[in-house]
Amino acid sequence: METILTINNLTKKFGYLTAVKDLSFTINKGNVYGILGPNGSGKSTTLGIVLNVVNKTSGDFSWFEGQTTTHDALKKVGAIIENPNFYPYMSAYQNLKLVCRIKGVDYSKIDEKLEIVGLLDRKNSKFSNFSLGMKQRLAIASALLNDPEILILDEPTNGLDPQGIHQIRSLIKQIASEGTTILLASHLLDEVEKVCSHVVVLRKGEKLYSGRVDEMISSHGFFELKSVQHETLISFLQNNPDFISVKEEGELITAFLNEPMDASTFNKLMFEKGITLSHLVMRKESLEEQFLKLTDNN
């Protein structure tokens, strides 16, 4: 598989504070990656380093298997960091024209990309008159100008209203479906869960997990149960090796699975034991629960 970005033992210190600590991971072509972490976990710093605006303290990174210099590689990358930064006195079109000049892209791309983000009819309006959602969409258009090999987005939905968030997300999904590699940094878990196939979890600059999203949610799930034969059910579950633990919350019993088992098998088992259930739901842990588990326990 073609490698787009390799990061090896990257470290960044701001004085006494270590923002990124010995971080390593690889970005392969065609996947959608998420970098997850609470605020201040080093997501933006990591992106800043690979985007040539923050100096690393030690370690190294290479774009496209190290065949080009970083600033040449960045011409094949589309990136937006935090807030959209443009010249307020220029129109949308003029701002994109400037980006074309930097990246060495033909001006004909401008209208095409403005169309994708739905700003074509506002192309001659000044950037300073745009709403935050429009600014963010213009930033995406600008990042797409060079038909990038990889699109890097840092908190793209930060500060947007629900409608804006929805627009940006569907835009990201649309871009991903066209085969563009995406690296999305976010602290919004459902965002990453909905969009990404792979995830890197950071906490205080350290990598806690990297791999597929569905493998991160590694547990076999749990049953939520209710029954009139409360005590019998609990003692059965506690003595059954298929379950790791059992929790009680009033009438509701939560039983965590040790091995895969589907709901109908379980129901049959209960029936054989003579226990009748009034409530049976099988659920998997969400990324959020998994993420909190990862970031809290360490």
Added chain:
Amino acid sequence: MLRLVNLELQKLLLNRASKVLIFISFILPFTVLILSSIKINFFGFFTLELGELGIFNFPIIWHITTFFASYFKLFFAIVVVSMIGNEYSNKTIKQNLIDGLSKKEFILSKFYTIVFFSLLATVLIAIGSFCIGLYYSSYTEASIIFSETEFLLAYFVKLVGFFSLCLFFGMLVKRSAFALAFLFLLYIFEWIVFGVAVKVFNLDMAWKIKNFLPLESMYNLINQPFQRVVMSKYPEKIDMAYDYAVHWYELVIVLGWTAVFIFLSYRLLKQRDL
């Protein structure tokens, strides 16, 4: 190189404030030059015609026009510091780098633009002085017309040097207004150095030291022409004689400072986390 200049020109010319300042810094000295060359009649009492004073004679006109025009560089200096200040306040410097401009290219695009405008200013002054000179000058032989055109070179180097200094201050403090304040501080600092040098050494030595400092070395490129005008009227006053010529070492000092300022700007940007 053309790409980098185009890039910067787009940033400047679409900004109304810098467009006005650029216009002023180029058109104003030109207008003053033309106005001063026409005959002004004060209500029939007397006429003032600066041309009569002989200041528009070749070759002294090169000296006079470049000396006065260089005061208008302050307008463009505001443009230079604000073109750095704006990049920081809009955070577009970060976006430029992310878009694939290297830090070196960023500084070079500013420097090339400085060189471009300095060249433009020099050419405009050269054409203006040439035309006025042809009209007024008592001497019109080619050898006299083109003598002392080294003042034009000095003017060009002076502008490039001064704007590079502004660029450096802009990079250093990131704010336009503070950068201009720094220019003023540097001016005071040079006089303090001078004062200390007078105490430690002597007046002669102090001047020699001050001549190496950035602002003084730029000023020195084109010395004041008043004494020279007086001298041309009263050639018998030998004690007024002074060295007003453009010397190669003066050019070298300013070019040296230019290189230092551009290099330091680059170093600053390279080491900075944006």
